[in-house]
Amino acid sequence: MSPTPPPDLQLADAGLWRCNAFLAGAWQAGTGRFTVHAPASGETLAEVAALGEAEAQAAIAAAEAAWPAWRAQTAKARAALLQRWFLLITAATEDLARLMSAEQGKPLAEARAEVGYGASFVEWFAEEARRVHGETIPATDPSKRILVLKQPIGVCAAITPWNFPLAMITRKVAPALAAGCPVIIKPAEQTPLTALALAELAQRAGFPPGVLNVLTADGPGSIALGRVLCASPAVRHLSFTGSTEVGRILAAQCAPTVKKLALELGGNAPFLVFDDADLEAAVEGALAAKYRNAGQTCVCANRFYVQDGIYEAFVQRLAEKAAALRVGPGTREGVQQGPLIDAAALAKVESHVADALAGGARLLTGGRRVQPADHAGGHFYAPTVLADVTPAMRCTREETFGPVAPVLRFHTEAEALAAANASEFGLAAYVYTRDIGRVMRVSEGLESGIVGVNTGIISTAEAPFGGVKQSGLGREGSHHGLDEYLEMKYVCLGGLDG
Numbered sequence: 456m457s458p459t460p461p462p463d464l465q466l467a468d469a470g471l472w473r474c475n476a477f478l479a480g481a482w483q484a485g486t487g488r489f490t491v492h493a494p495a496s497g498e499t500l501a502e503v504a505a506l507g508e509a510e511a512q513a514a515i516a517a518a519e520a521a522w523p524a525w526r527a528q529t530a531k532a533r534a535a536l537l538q539r540w541f542l543l544i545t546a547a548t549e550d551l552a553r554l555m556s557a558e559q560g561k562p563l564a565e566a567r568a569e570v571g572y573g574a575s576f577v578e579w580f581a582e583e584a585r586r587v588h589g590e591t592i593p594a595t596d597p598s599k600r601i602l603v604l605k606q607p608i609g610v611c612a613a614i615t616p617w618n619f620p621l622a623m624i625t626r627k628v629a630p631a632l633a634a635g636c637p638v639i640i641k642p643a644e645q646t647p648l649t650a651l652a653l654a655e656l657a658q659r660a661g662f663p664p665g666v667l668n669v670l671t672a673d674g675p676g677s678i679a680l681g682r683v684l685c686a687s688p689a690v691r692h693l694s695f696t697g698s699t700e701v702g703r704i705l706a707a708q709c710a711p712t713v714k715k716l717a718l719e720l721g722g723n724a725p726f727l728v729f730d731d732a733d734l735e736a737a738v739e740g741a742l743a744a745k746y747r748n749a750g751q752t753c754v755c756a757n758r759f760y761v762q763d764g765i766y767e768a769f770v771q772r773l774a775e776k777a778a779a780l781r782v783g784p785g786t787r788e789g790v791q792q793g794p795l796i797d798a799a800a801l802a803k804v805e806s807h808v809a810d811a812l813a814g815g816a817r818l819l820t821g822g823r824r825v826q827p828a829d830h831a832g833g834h835f836y837a838p839t840v841l842a843d844v845t846p847a848m849r850c851t852r853e854e855t856f857g858p859v860a861p862v863l864r865f866h867t868e869a870e871a872l873a874a875a876n877a878s879e880f881g882l883a884a885y886v887y888t889r890d891i892g893r894v895m896r897v898s899e900g901l902e903s904g905i906v907g908v909n910t911g912i913i914s915t916a917e918a919p920f921g922g923v924k925q926s927g928l929g930r931e932g933s934h935h936g937l938d939e940y941l942e943m944k945y946v947c948l949g950g951l952d953g
């Protein structure tokens with residue numbers, strides 16, 4: 456048990472240090488504990504409650520019991536609670552950022568930005584809560600009227616990843632609560648502390664018991680909890696963010712109860728740079744799209760395609776900028792790239808670089824582990840740029856999920872588009888060109904759910920976020936994100952002809 460936060464975490468509000476799970480409005484110790492490690496050192500950060508199937512069933516029962524009163528709340532009342540939660544999250548930015556940086560590794564500046572990004576979904580859906588409108592449709596029978604109602608779908612489960620420990624939770628929970636649904640969250644075993652701090656703030660905001668629940672467990676325990684959530688007919692919606700491999704497993708587990716699914720899965724984003732692009736802007740966009748969170752984001756540029764005329768200038772400039780990024784523990788001020796999440800992630804990155812070099816790629820910078828000065832332990836890897844990369848290399852076919860920029864060369868627009876689309880994934884894509892005709896042709900031709908044009912930063916609560924092909928189903932954010940948690944009911948009013 457970890458009753459008090461580590462002093463070096465410097466939490467201003469020790470009440471945000473929670474290591475028990477949260478269900479039915481109470482903090483529960485569970486049947487055992489699991490260890491959370493700090494990626495920056497590999498050392499133990501906390502011992503957190505490990506819950507089992509019985510607690511998962513209890514959380515489902517609590518959510519079911521809470522649903523009637525929660526759905527009966529007015530939209531304005533739900534919106535007010537979400538707004539209060541938004542304000543509490545925002546006020547706790549520094550503490551939440553410190554928790555996140557400690558358990559996930561990202562630099563404090565990125566962690567603070569994620570708190571703002573994650574809170575923006577709570578703010579956005581506090582506003583959207585009051586705009587769930589039905590329809591009336593002109594009937595062809597004068598004795599009838601057609602009404603369309605939108606109603607909350609019911610108990611929702613959310614299974615979330617470690618790379619954005621706060622935003623991937625609020626991006627699901629805020630619309631579900633806004634729609635009138637109770638939620639059961641199962642955060643990643645690597646990053647439960649941020650999720651539990653969010654639950655503490657939700658309790659302070661005044662959400663009724665059972666409306667928001669957080670189940671924690673280690674890896675094997677997560678699989679068991681997932682099975683219970685997928686198998687329960689009381690759970691009507693499953694929202695999952697994580698790898699495509701696990702998304703397939705969960706979708707199969709949900710099939711027997713025909714759950715509505717929202718799947719935000721893996722990516723392999725292409726980043727296209729044409730000869731007419733603004734070179735400096737393209738390099739800045741590449742840095743943002745590649746090295747944010749040490750390359751551990753689903754929308755990270757995973758492979759770069761640069762046209763002949765600008766190729767060498769681009770790779771040299773990108774390598775110069777990447778080499779200048781400051782690598783170190785996330786809590787050290789000024790650090791721009793933190794560690795990878797664990798040793799397995801580090802090994803995967805190393806294997807992709809080794810495979811590329813063995814295939815003839817040219818290393819321009821990085822390509823090795825690094826140990827920050829005056830710092831022991833951790834899973835640090837240098838920001839890396841590889842030139843002369845070919846489609847045969849693993850780093851172009853698989854999601855590296857690390858700070859490695861493989862750069863391929865292309866001759867024509869058609870060739871670039873074909874290469875970009877040659878993937879089973881289709882989440883994000885990026886294109887740099889100043890030719891408006893090419894912007895439209897390429898944006899329309901790319902097989903992805905999101906296209907960044909002359910920008911490397913695309914994610915915002917107002918826009919629909921999601922992928923095509925094997926990058927997922929559904930959209931999060933925007934008004935569309937609310938529809939995921941609503942059922943449409945057609946009411947046929949007859950006998951109205953007097």
Ligand SMILES: NC(=O)c1ccc[n+]([C@@H]2O[C@H](COP(=O)([O-])OP(=O)(O)OC[C@H]3O[C@@H](n4cnc5c(N)ncnc54)[C@H](O)[C@@H]3O)[C@@H](O)[C@H]2O)c1
Pocket residue numbers: 614615616617618619623641642643644674677678679680681682696697698699701702704705718719720721722752753854856882922926927
């Ligand atoms: N599309 C998006 O918005 C998005 C966002 C973040 C991460 N991702 C993807 O997630 C992957 C990396 O994140 P990750 O390593 O946490 O993913 P992961 O799929 O290993 O785990 C995600 C979550 O699923 C749980 N989980 C794993 N196996 C499970 C099972 N069999 N049953 C029930 N739950 C299970 C984990 O405990 C965790 O909470 C990458 O592929 C990345 O692209 C996608």
Ligand SMILES: O=C[C@H](O)CS(=O)(=O)O
Pocket residue numbers: 618619622751752753754914
């Ligand atoms: O990793 C996946 C996240 O969705 C990335 S973002 O913060 O939404 O861009």
